Amino acid sequence: TSTILELRGISRSYAIRQGLLGRKVRFRAVDDVSLNVEEGRTLALVGESGSGKSTTGRVALGLEPPDDGTVRFRGAALPEIDSPAWRRIRTQMQMIFQDPLAALDRRLTILEQVREPLDIHDIGPTGEREAVALEMLNAVGLGTGHATNLPGQLSGGQRQRAVLARALVMRPALLVCDEPVSALDVSIQAQVVNLLMDIQDRMGLSLLFISHDLKVVRQISQRIAVMYLGRIVELGETQAVLSNPLHPYTKALVSAVPVPGRPTHARIVLEGEPPNPAARPSGCAFHPRCPLARSECASDIPQLTVRRDGGAVACHVVASGKVCA
Ligand code: SF4
Ligand code: MG
Numbered sequence: 489t490s491t492i493l494e495l496r497g498i499s500r501s502y503a504i505r506q507g508l509l510g511r512k513v514r515f516r517a518v519d520d521v522s523l524n525v526e527e528g529r530t531l532a533l534v535g536e537s538g539s540g541k542s543t544t545g546r547v548a549l550g551l552e553p554p555d556d557g558t559v560r561f562r563g564a565a566l567p568e569i570d571s572p573a574w575r576r577i578r579t580q581m582q583m584i585f586q587d588p589l590a591a592l593d594r595r596l597t598i599l600e601q602v603r604e605p606l607d608i609h610d611i612g613p614t615g616e617r618e619a620v621a622l623e624m625l626n627a628v629g630l631g632t633g634h635a636t637n638l639p640g641q642l643s644g645g646q647r648q649r650a651v652l653a654r655a656l657v658m659r660p661a662l663l664v665c666d667e668p669v670s671a672l673d674v675s676i677q678a679q680v681v682n683l684l685m686d687i688q689d690r691m692g693l694s695l696l697f698i699s700h701d702l703k704v705v706r707q708i709s710q711r712i713a714v715m716y717l718g719r720i721v722e723l724g725e726t727q728a729v730l731s732n733p734l735h736p737y738t739k740a741l742v743s744a745v746p747v748p749g750r751p752t753h754a755r756i757v758l759e760g761e762p763p764n765p766a767a768r769p770s771g772c773a774f775h776p777r778c779p780l781a782r783s784e785c786a787s788d789i790p791q792l793t794v795r796r797d798g799g800a801v802a803c804h805v806v807a808s809g810k811v812c813a
Contacts, residue, residue: 491563492662492694493525493548493581498557500543504766515766517543519718520557525662530688530695532709532726534702534741538765540718541698545664548696549581550574561662579609582655586667588647591654592639598625599635602653611658624653627690629683645676649683656687666698681708702745706730714738717763717773720792724799734801736778772804780805 500518505511518540525531533541546552548559550566559566561581567573585591592601603621606612612620622632628649639647648668655663665684669677681704688695699705705712705726712729714722714737722735733739740756760777769776775785784804792800793807801807 489526489529491524492527492561493696494558494560495524495544495548496522496558496560498522498544498547498554498559500540500547500552500554506766513766516718516768517765518547518554521715521718521720522557523713523720523723525694525696526711527661527694528688528692529711530697530709532705532712533696533698533715534700534705534712535715536700536763538717538763539715540765541715542666544715545583545666545696545698549583549664550578551583575609579605579611579658580660581662581664582658582660583664583666584648584651584655584668586671588644588651588671589639591651592647594639597636597638598630598642598650598653601639602650602657605654605658609658621653621657624657625650627656627687628653643676644672645680648672648680652680652683652687656691659691660693662694662696664696664698667700668697669704670699670701677704684708702730702741714741717765717768719773719789719802721774721802722799723792723801724795724797728797728799734795734799734806735803736780736805737774772802 498518498521499516501514501516503512503514506513521544523531533544535541547554550559550569553569561577567577599621602624603617606617606620622635625632625635630646630649630653634642634646642650669680672680685708687693697708709726712724712726713720714735716737722729722733722738729738730742733742740758743754743756758777771787772785772790775781778785782805788804790802790804790807792802794800
């Protein structure tokens with residue numbers, strides 16, 4: 489397989505005000521992240537809120553510039569944001585978000601909104617655009633019956649299908665999905681995930697799939713990258729990482745997902761404060777909550793170390809061989 493999207497050493501920080509009139513402080517949302525998305529395959533980016541997943545997704549699409557590092561799409565560095573070359577590439581990279589209503593215009597019909605990107609980017613003959621948009625509505629299982637509806641007349645699942653049709657009408661090569669099913673009922677989630685996988689097959693799409701839900705990730709992805717406070721802590725084949733997690737944080741995440749036949753007391757409950765990107769602990773940022781932490785963990789940032797199976801883990805204790813890889 490070849491790589492469609494490559495991130496190398498990406499960092500991105502934001503300035504926030506602490507307190508109501510407080511001074512501005514910068515915090516790092518993403519810190520030295522490197523990853524690859526392979527053509528036609530799915531990489532899942534997993535972590536709690538505040539782990540930097542969404543920022544990584546936006547930087548990957550060139551919606552935000554990184555402070556450091558490079559993004560390559562099919563081997564070429566992303567052009568400067570808003571340049572004509574960037575706009576051309578952007579049509580091949582689309583993004584869908586958690587809240588479909590926010591992505592849709594309440595005053596336009598579904599058909600108008602699915603057609604709109606073709607008009608904006610002047611793609612295909614004008615007279616054929618409506619047919620292309622209708623075809624895409626069919627492809628996402630919405631059917632043409634909803635074409636003249638407004639977003640407010642659709643259910644949450646139908647709206648997300650409409651958003652998907654709007655993204656796919658551009659015939660993108662890469663789709664970044666940021667928690668695309670998290671706001672939907674569990675029964676609808678499975679339908680939308682199956683639809684995404686089906687469309688991926690038919691269109692040869694590559695996916696960067698951002699989610700905190702390991703059940704969904706297990707179903708849709710071949711590879712997984714686990715983030716904690718802006719850094720990737722574990723990376724590898726989804727099957728290997730979920731069945732044999734090595735990083736203490738991944739172990740805790742995986743243990744929280746109920747598995748038939750595994751006793752619930754096997755769940756690892758994390759102590760300490762939930763991660764706050766504005767107050768990133770020194771060294772391994774996970775150390776205040778880590779059951780294995782030792783002194784060097786508070787001072788030295790562990791680097792990703794490649795395992796025998798091609799995965800990688802960023803942990804001093806795992807690297808020292810004190811837990812079995
Ligand atoms: Fe825990 Fe230390 Fe490994 Fe971080 S580096 S996960 S604190 S053992
Ligand atoms: Mg997010």
